[in-house]
């Protein structure tokens with residue numbers, strides 16, 4: 001009889017019994033619609049550049065390019081807009097910010113993007129440059145790198161071991177040119193790949209791995225899948241190797257991005273099906289998905305079928321004792337009233353950015369939540385939760401739960417008013433001592449459906 005209350009008290013003092021092994025869920029970004037994933041691994045970080053479908057898109061409506069970063073493939077930090085059509089004032093400003101790719105060389109980062117100019121044909125490829133992966137990227141030329149042409153979309157770049165850089169692009173034909181060392185000019189002819197690669201449509205993704213050259217792409221529309229070809233040389237000839245993802249009605253306007261990171265291989269793309277977590281309407285409101293795979297011994301890529309709802313396992317943990325940006329998110333959604341279950345589709349929080357604060361979380365409503373996966377509280381245990389918040393009206397709370405959306409509550413921060421809009425202040429709450437590696441759910445509580453406070457960063461203290 002005595003044992004039970006003692007055990008209960010011990011558990012309440014230190015919540016640290018279970019360790020999580022988190023996996024990413026698709027789509028991996030839920031705060032807005034993203035497409036055309038272009039991952040770059042640099043200095044131990046995955047930088048995921050994307051194009052961006054506007055919330056009210058009906059057909060393509062694309063104005064800027066965004067960046068997300070991760071060191072564990074499950075928690076993604078929103079790094080904001082890194083370039084937009086305004087970066088290229090000589091281009092059409094109302095639409096056509098399509099599939100980007102960023103590549104690093106000699107301490108600089110080069111962003112290649114398809115945009116459009118007045119007239120016909122209208123498709124051009126532009127290049128912008130930045131001193132760090134998060135930009136801001138500046139127009140390098142004041143004019144297109146690759147001039148108007150019907151096929152001129154979807155650039156992909158690679159620097160070979162001998163230092164020669166290549167730029168491929170095109171829909172429905174695939175073209176390439178040799179880039180100069182400055183990465184913003186080229187030498188030699190613009191060359192069409194002939195004969196074309198079987199099943200090629202658009203969205204090429206060019207890279208070399210262990211002496212083999214790969215060209216992944218969105219396969220022939222419609223519906224699209226992801227196919228790939230291989231070659232012994234960067235300029236081909238290319239041999240079609242089959243689908244990585246099958247043709248599937250769950251995608252048009254697809255685009256692969258492939259990387260190796262921390263011993264695993266990953267293919268990014270998108271599937272309409274996963275957008276159902278975010279919206280009942282799709283045209284074109286896409287969101288990026290990811291799958292992990294293993295190359296076959298001969299370097300070929302297995303047919304993965306399609307992106308699953310559950311994606312890759314986490315490769316690393318998150319340190320809660322250092323500042324964590326609130327926009328570091330494994331999943332966000334909104335719960336049904338009085339139920340610990342999400343709506344079939346329910347936008348959770350989103351992000352905004354300004355020059356003073358950078359990117360922060362906004363549209364925080366009652367019952368919206370952020371899941372952060374694999375938070376390593378260590379053995380000493382956390383005692384206090386600290387959050388930087390801007391709250392122009394009193395009210396609202398952040399409930400901290402462990403492991404599941406209906407898991408144990410370790411503390412609740414009652415959010416005080418911080419003054420006029422844009423005034424940030426750290427606020428804190430005591431928490432039940434928590435140890436070990438846990439998934440953390442920040443559940444926002446208030447009343448009504450209106451957005452409450454904004455949220456910049458958080459940390460725990462011991």
Ligand code: FUB
Nearest residue numbers: 098099202203253254255
């Ligand atoms: O996202 C706009 C366009 O649709 C891309 O540039 C293509 O690859 C296709 O995904």
